[in-house]
Amino acid sequence: MNSGWVRTLYLHRQRLLLLTIVIITLLSLLGFQRFSFDNEARGLFRTNDETFEQLEEIFEQFRPDENDCLVILKRPGDTFFTPASIAQLQQLVSTLEEDELVSHVVSVFSPEMLVCDPLPRPLVPPADTSGVDWSNVEEEVLTHPISGGNLITADSKSMMMVIQLGNQDLLVSDYQPTVDHLQQVLRRWRADSGIEAYLTGLPPVRVEIFRSIKTDTFNLMLAGACVAVCIALLAFRHWALAFMAVAGAGIGSFWALGLLSLTGVKINLITTILPVLVVVIGLTDAVHLVFDIRESRVRGIKPERAAWLAVRRLGVACAFTSITTAIGFGSLSVSSIEVISQFGITCAVGTLITFLAVVVVVPWLASTGIVGGAYQGRVSRDSLCLKKFSVSYADFILKYRFVVLGLFAAFLIWMTLTTLQLHP
Incomplete structure (x- = not known):
């Protein structure tokens, strides 16, 4: 990078560099207003082949089985089939069906569970029915072709209820309130009845996964920043040099997330690692530049010229390392799995954005009197040994x-x- 305009930019147009930093940062802040998470669970497995299209067609014609929650019940005492336990279980079914999103609860108490001998009658009668032989009812439930082995185990120790949520394909955000409500219902019912009951199935699992994505994204950003600070302080042993390196990589990560969000990109389970990934990539370029700036300052070169010399000597090399890294990530875009393709594209773009941040932020900080001028060119003994x-x-x-x-x-x-x- 020895062009005249580049030399002028880094030596005499620091205000233009600052203006560039401010403009891109404001755009990134605007992008963070649109920052969101992709809560389409099936999108993680979406492919561009015929098999997935057939699956989509089946779900459209019938109903997606991904919307089914499962309630697992553990037998209280010796049997489920006592008037008191049956009354509590039937009351639970009625309470679960009160939720707006719950279309049906499939259980041994469902209306479609019938026994014909010879006229149809409910498989499990209401708890207040008189003259019922509950041991005989238990035997009929265990031998019923639908309930036996499906809704109740062969040893009668566990029972299952299937809660069907709607008849259409739902996003995680659509059924998250319902899952939380069902959890509350089961907690209250478990405390009142004394029967162990647990909610499981794809919807509760996905709610927890996507809830953790939101927290993990920011936790990973914080962890990455802490690791970057420790590495920079260990490498340079001076706050100004460490600040240059960390600020370049950190602002690059901020720009990458903000600008990608500005274009409508959403964070999913795979791209959660993007902030830490681009910090690591950006930190390598920043460390190279800061080491060169330090060497120039040791030789007595002024901060502005030290910043320019670092860009002139290492700018092209750092650019090609970032470009080759972006090409490597970009090669994933040809994958037939949509989430892998998106991961490759976002990482490639994030790498290039982070490189831009490093070659703009680090030289500008190095040219300022507050940061660049704070380092007077003294080298520690361990740095000399390392060299x-x-x-x-x-x-x-x-x-x-x-x-x-x-x-x-x-x-x-x-x-x-x-x-x-x-x-x-």
């Missing part, structure tokens, strides 16, 4: 380059043969 080790290591590699090349070529061949033996 001495690096020089010795590089000399050794260059001296025995053919031996090293041969060893790593053999290692590459061995790894390739090992990879060919992997099975999906």
